[in-house]
Amino acid sequence: MSSLRELAIRGRDLLRGLPRTDPALESRLLLQKAAGLDEIRFWALPESPVSPTVERVFLAFVRRRRAGIPLAYLTGEREFWSLTFAVSPDVLVPRPETELLVEKALAFAPRGEAVIVEIGTGSGAVAVVLAKELPRARIVAADVSRRALETARRNALRHGAAVTFVASDLFRSLGGRIPPGGADLVVSNPPYVAAAEWPTLPPEVRREPRRALVAGPTGLEFIARLIAGAGSHLKPGGRLLFEVGRGQARRALGLFDSRWDCREAFKDLRGICRVVAARRTGF
Ligand code: SAM
Numbered sequence: 001m002s003s004l005r006e007l008a009i010r011g012r013d014l015l016r017g018l019p020r021t022d023p024a025l026e027s028r029l030l031l032q033k034a035a036g037l038d039e040i041r042f043w044a045l046p047e048s049p050v051s052p053t054v055e056r057v058f059l060a061f062v063r064r065r066r067a068g069i070p071l072a073y074l075t076g077e078r079e080f081w082s083l084t085f086a087v088s089p090d091v092l093v094p095r096p097e098t099e100l101l102v103e104k105a106l107a108f109a110p111r112g113e114a115v116i117v118e119i120g121t122g123s124g125a126v127a128v129v130l131a132k133e134l135p136r137a138r139i140v141a142a143d144v145s146r147r148a149l150e151t152a153r154r155n156a157l158r159h160g161a162a163v164t165f166v167a168s169d170l171f172r173s174l175g176g177r178i179p180p181g182g183a184d185l186v187v188s189n190p191p192y193v194a195a196a197e198w199p200t201l202p203p204e205v206r207r208e209p210r211r212a213l214v215a216g217p218t219g220l221e222f223i224a225r226l227i228a229g230a231g232s233h234l235k236p237g238g239r240l241l242f243e244v245g246r247g248q249a250r251r252a253l254g255l256f257d258s259r260w261d262c263r264e265a266f267k268d269l270r271g272i273c274r275v276v277a278a279r280r281t282g283f
């Protein structure tokens, strides 16, 4: 029988050459998953023998990873904001750059009993973090994908976060969930990829739900609907905040009409304008 260490090395060598991959790390994570070990137990006994069944499962994971399945779909989880979220092929794998959206939402959220709406919640990562960080806020999270909402609900349960999940095409079915006065904040990591870009995306990104990524011919279609919908669901003075792709911020800012002010864009750690915000004026 091979030891944990030997198998980890074999996996690393098999994963070498995959783009955007740390082969040693991914091999260890897949082996931990196959063997049911956390990191501490993995490092504690690297010479332990691995059963043929675990070895088979591990090598099958490595094969699927080599075929372009995202690591997070194989391990079934991903870290976001230092919490572990369940992910499945029905949801986008939460991205580190989306933490900027959370950071800005926390900065803009009124303290106390705010109402915050997330459009396109996917795994629920953003909504769950907001619920944990703002325990007095009411968080309503929508997604058009019922299967995504199942994963989101599991994540809320796992983290003890009070989030109301609603199956809805943007704001369409949110009627009764937002108070008549409107929400304080609407946040979204919308689909913003242009249809023609889809075939050029890395193969593992194309394993994610197309609907989570592609907005339409220009990439801005969902954002335009988001701005229109948020306009009638925010309180005067409430803010809309959303993520954009590289090079989109200026065009996205141009979609706000005169009923909005305080339009701004925020850069991520790579210096890319990543989050756009605007304030709904009083009328
Ligand atoms: N919030 C998650 C995150 O940041 O990791 C997921 C964001 S993903 C880029 C966009 C999400 O919008 C997907 O979960 C997708 O199912 C959802 N979506 C797509 N079209 C929608 C629509 N018409 N109404 C509501 N949600 C939609």
Ligand code: GLN
Binding pocket: 095, 189, 190, 191, 192, 193, 205, 212, 213, 214, 243
């Ligand atoms: N940043 C994602 C990518 O990897 C796009 C996410 C989105 O469309 N919201 O392409």
